[in-house]
Amino acid sequence: MILGLDISTSITGYCLLDTSGEIIRANAWDMRNKNKFNSIFEKAQYVKESLCELKAQFPIEKVYIEKPFMFFNSGGSSAKTMAALQKFNGIVSWMCYSIFGKKPQYYTAQQARKLNGIKVSRGQKVKKEIIKWLLDKEPSFNVEYTSHGNPKPKYFDIADAIVIAKAGLVELNEQHNT
Numbered sequence: 001m002i003l004g005l006d007i008s009t010s011i012t013g014y015c016l017l018d019t020s021g022e023i024i025r026a027n028a029w030d031m032r033n034k035n036k037f038n039s040i041f042e043k044a045q046y047v048k049e050s051l052c053e054l055k056a057q058f059p060i061e062k063v064y065i066e067k068p069f070m071f072f073n074s075g076g077s078s079a080k081t082m083a084a085l086q087k088f089n090g091i092v093s094w095m096c097y098s099i100f101g102k103k104p105q106y107y108t109a110q111q112a113r114k115l116n117g118i119k120v121s122r123g124q125k126v127k128k129e130i131i132k133w134l135l136d137k138e139p140s141f142n143v144e145y146t147s148h149g150n151p152k153p154k155y156f157d158i159a160d161a162i163v164i165a166k167a168g169l170v171e172l173n174e175q176h177n178t
Contacts, residue, residue, distance in 0.1 A: 004165025013157030
């Protein structure tokens with residue numbers, strides 16, 4: 001069983017794949033409620049409890065995590081936001097190692113898309129293209145939409161977690177074939 005994670009301090013997407021590539025479970029942990037989560041540590045505790053629940057239910061053998069974005073671009077995240085994301089990614093990475101006894105492997109979003117053969121044309125919105133690719137390729141992937149016709153926010157994180165898990169499976173299969 002493979003666990004793919006798209007870690008964020010607001011919504012963390014996760015995907016469990018079996019070794020044939022079938023999605024066993026794909027969902028997200030929403031931590032945007034400021035009344036429930038007052039600190040990064042409370043968010044980390046919530047993710048830890050959720051990871052422990054997954055461990056109790058599934059024999060997770062590999063963990064793949066999306067590397068946090070590390071470049072500034074106009075209109076992007078501030079240094080403070082990027083630092084918090086790096087910190088949270090480190091905390092969750094350590095928890096995965098501690099809970100599953102497996103050292104996580106990391107992919108950038110671009111590496112994961114390439115391993116899956118996902119091509120995004122210039123000028124297209126990457127997140128929406130990934131959702132479209134999954135809707136075309138993955139029968140078990142469904143999306144809920146807002147009243148304005150956009151995917152609800154958690155589905156972008158779920159989609160990214162699926163792409164990360166599938167990238168891990170591609171590399172795992174390549175290693176077994178060599």
